[in-house]
Amino acid sequence: QVQLVESGGGVVQPERSLRLSCAASGFPFSSYAMHWVRQAPGKGLEWVAIISYDGSNKYYADSVKGRFTISRDNSKNTLYLQMSSLTTDDTAMYYCARDSWGSGPACPEYWGQGTQVTVSS
């Protein structure tokens, strides 16, 4: 079955960087687009970024554009989110999600359990 396991979260100081990973299994990883979605404590879901099946197309939320970079390694079945210039507003649970398709319009289908990122001095 589809499994998505996020890691790399933790407590980080403002202006520092952090890299999240999402290990995928149970499906052909290189065939599907992948998302990062976050949820601040007590708040709703916020879409962060998407990468197409082959990494050729990437889109970002305005709130993270220029600071976050989504990438993937299809040989390792792993999705990444490189986060830099972190602020307290980036404190959230970060989920990775698999889309229903490889590219084009988005329909996040399967979700991981999330990894917590806390930005605090």
Add this chain to the structure above:
Amino acid sequence: DVVMTQSPLSLPVTLGQPASISCRSSQSLVHSDGNTYLNWFQQRPGQSPRRLIYKVSNRDSGVPDRFSGSGSGTDFTLKISRVEPEDVGVYYCMQGTHWPLFFGQGTKLEIK
């Protein structure tokens, strides 16, 4: 940006009664391929989100048939025909047609 607006934000429902959640988008969600990419998600307390409905009205595998989605263009609805205890949680719509993607604010369903 396409803004997604849900109503109500809080929905107290008696067990066995129907429930309805509205989701409106600031632009049409009809894609150039002719499909409309409007998804619905359920997030139970303490859990990850789960997709219920994709492309307006297609129910995901394992989703009870008491859940249904409808709508077109900019106006969409999620209906639960008879609310069960396990339906408690927050429901989100999300548009997948235009970049960047946006979720609605969420509707918290609780049992009266």
